[in-house]
Amino acid sequence: xxxxxxxxxxxxxxxxxxxxxxxxxxxxxxxxxxxxxxxxxxxxxxxxxxxxxxxxxxxxxxxxxxxxxxxxxxxxxxxxxxxxxxxxxxxxxxxxxxxxxxxxxxxxxxxxxxxxxxxxxxxxxxxxxxxxxxxxxxxxxxxxxxxxxxxxxxxxxxxxxxxxxxxxxxxxxxxxxxxxxxxxxxxxxxxxxxxxxxxxxxxxxxxxxxxxxxxxxxxxxxxxxxxxxxxxxxxxxxxxxxxxxxxxxxxxxxxxxxxxxxxxxxxxxxxxxxxxxxxxxxxxxxxxxxxxxxxxxxxxxxxxxxxxxxxxxxxxxxxxxxxxxxxxxxxxxxxxxxxxxxxxxxxxxxxxxxxxxxxxxxxxxxxxxxxxxxxxxxxx
Amino acid sequence: xxxxxxxxxxxxxxxxxxxxxxxxxxxxxxxxxxxxxxxxxxxxxxxxxxxxxxxxxxxxxxxxxxxxxxxxxxxxxxxxxxxxxxxxxxxxxxxxxxxxxxxxxxxxxxxxxxxxxxxxxxxxxxxxxxxxxxxxxxxxxxxxxxxxxxxxxxxxxxxxxxxxxxxxxxxxxxxxxxxxxxxxxxxxxxxxxxxxxxxxxxxxxxxxxxxxxxxxxxxxxxxxxxxxxxxxxxxxxxxxxxxxxxxxxxxxxxxxxxxxxxxxxxxxxxxxxxxxxxxxxxxxxxxxxxxxxxxxxxxxxxxxxxxxxxxxxxxxxxxxxxxxxxxxxxxxxxxxxxxxxxxxxxxxxxxxxxxxxxxxxxxxxxxxxxxxxxxxxxxxxxxxxxxxxxxxxxxxxxxxxxxxxxxxxxxxxxxxxxxxxxxxxxxxxxxxxxxxxxxxxxxxxxxxxxxxxxxxxxxxxxxxxxxxxxxxxxxxxxxxxxxxxxxxxxxxxxxxxxxxxxxxxxxxxxxxxxxxxxxxxxxxxxxxxxxxxxxxxxxxxxxx
Numbered sequence: 039x040x041x042x043x044x045x046x047x048x049x050x051x052x053x054x055x056x057x058x059x060x061x062x063x064x065x066x067x068x069x070x071x072x073x074x075x076x077x078x079x080x081x082x083x084x085x086x087x088x089x090x091x092x093x094x095x096x097x098x099x100x101x102x103x104x105x106x107x108x109x110x111x112x113x114x115x116x117x118x119x120x121x122x123x124x125x126x127x128x129x130x131x132x133x134x135x136x137x138x139x140x141x142x143x144x145x146x147x148x149x150x151x152x153x154x155x156x157x158x159x160x161x162x163x164x165x166x167x168x169x170x171x172x173x174x175x176x177x178x179x180x181x182x183x184x185x186x187x188x189x190x191x192x193x194x195x196x197x198x199x200x201x202x203x204x205x206x207x208x209x210x211x212x213x214x215x216x217x218x219x220x221x222x223x224x225x226x227x228x229x230x231x232x233x234x235x236x237x238x239x240x241x242x243x244x245x246x247x248x249x250x251x252x253x254x255x256x257x258x259x260x261x262x263x264x265x266x267x268x269x270x271x272x273x274x275x276x277x278x279x280x281x282x283x284x285x286x287x288x289x290x291x292x293x294x295x296x297x298x299x300x301x302x303x304x305x306x307x308x309x310x311x312x313x314x315x316x317x318x319x320x321x322x323x324x325x326x327x328x329x330x331x332x333x334x335x336x337x338x339x340x341x342x343x344x345x346x347x348x349x350x351x352x353x354x355x356x357x358x359x360x361x362x363x364x365x366x367x368x369x370x371x372x373x374x375x376x377x378x379x380x381x382x383x384x385x386x387x388x389x390x391x392x393x394x395x396x397x398x399x400x401x402x403x404x405x406x407x408x409x410x411x412x413x414x415x416x417x418x
Numbered sequence: 419x420x421x422x423x424x425x426x427x428x429x430x431x432x433x434x435x436x437x438x439x440x441x442x443x444x445x446x447x448x449x450x451x452x453x454x455x456x457x458x459x460x461x462x463x464x465x466x467x468x469x470x471x472x473x474x475x476x477x478x479x480x481x482x483x484x485x486x487x488x489x490x491x492x493x494x495x496x497x498x499x500x501x502x503x504x505x506x507x508x509x510x511x512x513x514x515x516x517x518x519x520x521x522x523x524x525x526x527x528x529x530x531x532x533x534x535x536x537x538x539x540x541x542x543x544x545x546x547x548x549x550x551x552x553x554x555x556x557x558x559x560x561x562x563x564x565x566x567x568x569x570x571x572x573x574x575x576x577x578x579x580x581x582x583x584x585x586x587x588x589x590x591x592x593x594x595x596x597x598x599x600x601x602x603x604x605x606x607x608x609x610x611x612x613x614x615x616x617x618x619x620x621x622x623x624x625x626x627x628x629x630x631x632x633x634x635x636x637x638x639x640x641x642x643x644x645x646x647x648x649x650x651x652x653x654x655x656x657x658x659x660x661x662x663x664x665x666x667x668x669x670x671x672x673x674x675x676x677x678x679x680x681x682x683x684x685x686x687x688x689x690x691x692x693x694x695x696x697x698x699x700x701x702x703x704x705x706x707x708x709x710x711x712x713x714x715x716x717x718x719x720x721x722x723x724x725x726x727x728x729x730x731x732x733x734x735x736x737x738x739x740x741x742x743x744x745x746x747x748x749x750x751x752x753x754x755x756x757x758x759x760x761x762x763x764x765x766x767x768x769x770x771x772x773x774x775x776x777x778x779x780x781x782x783x784x785x786x787x788x789x790x791x792x793x794x795x796x797x798x799x800x801x802x803x804x805x806x807x808x809x810x811x812x813x814x815x816x817x818x819x820x821x822x823x824x825x826x827x828x829x830x831x832x833x834x835x836x837x838x839x840x841x842x843x844x845x846x847x848x849x850x851x852x853x854x855x856x857x858x859x860x861x862x863x864x865x866x867x868x869x870x871x872x873x874x875x876x877x878x879x880x881x882x883x884x885x886x887x888x889x890x891x892x893x894x895x896x897x898x899x900x901x902x903x904x905x906x907x908x909x910x911x912x913x914x915x916x917x918x919x920x921x922x923x924x925x926x927x928x929x930x931x932x933x934x935x936x937x938x939x940x941x942x943x944x945x946x947x948x949x950x951x952x953x954x955x956x957x958x959x960x961x962x
Contacts, residue, residue: 049927052933052936052937052940053936053940053943057943057944285950287951291950
């Protein structure tokens, strides 16, 4: 009888044993490098590590000092980030200054603009995968530090569903960035924001190495970050299992897709009733008003991601036209339904990026106030 | 609630646990309720459509077989229709998932659809009228009555299917014809929502009445048993199109669930999930890139897209069937096999004996044979074959590419039959090399047929064939690569199919030592876990 029962369970034992062997083998063969400064582990090593908890990833990439940390841990901070104010061409500060706020697409555009026209001083304030709220927050902080004649806000389709997040750690599960940004919300139709507990790398170190403070931060995320999920965020012993990591990644994908679908769906486009779309529109208006008050020319750079159509442009167009806000939307030059214009990492191919940069410069020349243009001519 | 979702897993486990604890009759009633919940998960309104189809064919079958319906049966049928109309037309269940308007109460909004109330009143009124007319109808002469009720059943089913599935196709094409005559018709295109699985359950209900008419089946006396045959949740959305003669006895008789049945069911579910999650979902993006491309395809794009779609559609549909059959076996119910290694077929005749068997046998029994079957002159059976395949194509969808696909297969079958009839030596060669060559050639032909099936328009079909024929050698792949899971899974899948084909579909544990088959299953489990991160796509056949 006992033998018969044991025989019945034998296949399960075999399968379990095989799974354990696979798990251990992956952990040995594809072990992730321990040195946080190793920025390019083999893709296979990265692949089996994507499912590690956010806390697990953060603690691995963060040392007690900036030099002991992974380079990505220190990028994108609103305050004191070493990558802030990366000037592309500051050889003459008297020339009109153009500052770009946004994600890598915006940064690449700034680079090409600097290549094309050296009569402009171009700055880029960016963060990897920056969402529109990060870009706007970066502008709000930067405008008081540095005057720009032209301010460009980069917004991309993929970033809109992430507007109610507050950190690069919660909005991109595979590759996390610890930088933070405020949580924007609408109160009586006016745009308000709540600052996260820390906004610089230095403060972040204080938090992550202090369990009480970190707990308080997690509580803050739980309250205000729409993409906070304890299953994805909290570090557990299961982080050591490669199979569990794969399962967590699968869960993360389906969970995030579901969250994003509340705002954007491939078949239906944007949900115009969502908080995110309302905040985005309000943010664009506020950005324009603030910039104009500062005597800066505001421009919106609309990046329509591949296979997402010109939907972002479509939802912003009425606002941009009614508030007379200059803009450049990529859909005319790089039709989103043609992947030929896009690189595998979602950026535009160099020739098209250059074309976009040219067009942006033309917009700046056309829209820059006459007074600024005259100053430029006289100084040059 | 797709089979590859967490919601379904939870649903299934809860239903199964309760099911095992219930006595036989309660099991059937509970399975029926669970099936309606499962179906209503998409859109509760369509449950009423199933109830109507069920009641119509239950009534017709009894009238055909018995010539009368008892008072109790009439009361039961009428109650189902009226309660069904109230529950699924008046009550707006689909609003539960949405945010309610704050100004209105929950009850106001659940019952606020005026058209629902009007429809309910009309249905209730006609139910009373039909009951009043019953006495007169029952007096009609038996032979006449049999024919009338067969006609009512077929017309009712085809009207429902025709309205939901083909109305726009015919109206749009009619308008196009009128436009070509220089006239300007006003558009009558309606935004009709296609009830999921309608083609499958309509064919089941139709075959039931026809079989009763032909005297091949004694109709069920209990409405809930017949309703369970129609709505049984593992098969309602995409088949197999089960025959009542095989299914109903399993509902009526007490079921004994054997260990072997459970083990077999689990094996089949695992293999089905592997096919769906690892292969079908894993190659889906590459296929979409090719067939949704707005840029110029290269030859390698067209070849890769075509071949991968052959794998995708097979793994998607047979994966669904495997999960359905496996899940049913866990309940102690055996469902007919729907696929039997179709890509090992050497000709069209063999292919249709292996591909979507429940549909091809349905068309054989209810379309091909009534048309005259393979008898009569060559021209006559060619006509019968082409007509049958034309309808088969149309069954898949109201579009010209499906019509072309059906005719393509009809032509392949006719060509094969003509070739066979011309052969002097009737014995098939046993040379394995010739067998491999034949299988490969026919696989290419089948894959080319899938281009017709998958394309959005006749223009796209032309474009892809142009690239396939005139752009040979252009090896620049523009489409994205399949996922890691699919790349590792495809060789394993091919090996599994090969083993299955050679052992005539025997389970791996029957043909391999335990350490080996458990290793294969572990690989499948691992690849499923790997593939879970894929963007899950809905089963292709849900839209048919």
